[in-house]
Amino acid sequence: MTTRRTGLREQKKQATRVALREAALRLALRNGPDNVRVDDIAEAAGVSPRTYNNYFSSREQAIVAAVTAERESRIAAAVAARPARVRLADAVTEAIVEQYTEPRDHDELLLITASPTLRDAFLDAAAAIEHPLAAAIDQRLGDTGAPATATRVLAASVTAGVRVALQQWLQPSAASLTTGGLVVPAGSLPDLLRSALAALAPALDAAEEQAQQSSRH
Structure with a gap:
């Protein structure tokens, strides 16, 4: 049971990472990278800015993560x-x-x-x-x-x-x-x-x- 919970938790974390990087790229393509805020990315991905900071240290890192995938x-x-x-x-x-x-x-x-x-x-x-x-x-x-x-x-x-x-x-x-x-x-x-x-x-x-x-x- 513990292994299953750990697996589900890791899947959820991976899904959150993907949602954040895809939101960052989508916003950057639409508005230009200089006009994208971390709060905007977090809102588009449905998480808090604090959660965002657990995955990426900057908007640039998230945008590039989507491109390198x-x-x-x-x-x-x-x-x-x-x-x-x-x-x-x-x-x-x-x-x-x-x-x-x-x-x-x-x-x-x-x-x-x-x-x-x-x-x-x-x-x-x-x-x-x-x-x-x-x-x-x-x-x-x-x-x-x-x-x-x-x-x-x-x-x-x-x-x-x-x-x-x-x-x-x-x-x-x-x-x-x-x-x-x-x-x-x-x-x-x-x-x-x-x-x-x-x-x-x-x-x-x-x-x-x-x-x-x-x-x-």
Whole structure:
């Protein structure tokens, strides 16, 4: 019975999180992000502002959460689902490229690129990848007896690589700024992600090789 109550409570919390982030995005698209208040989001989602603060620390965080929509769990699931014969570095890179470059609503992308605070929140959201990705990498490597910090370091490095690629993509410059202050993303995001993550391939290869050696012994 306790397990069932806990499960129902978690489902309710997840439903509240989804309602808040969807309300935040809907209001931002309708009124512009600068004209959205936390009280407005809470009211639209049917909760109190205090409840809102239990889930998000800012309106920008809620708006970006709606745009990214559980991306970190999808990346981890994609890494874990890749066949064992696929090189770990390739599994990680392709999972990230796939999830970061999936077709997005044009208005949502425009909303992010037009607002400096939303661009910053979008970059910060990359940090959510780390823990699920560490678990997925650990699952692929198997029980090698290696310290848990090893996969955490690998996942943190991948997260940093993703952030660097996104910064390059969204970095304002004289060439990428329109007269209205809108940032025009620079370069190909898939290429930027692959280039950034290529630097980490040797470390991922080494971890995979060590895991294979351990399993043979």
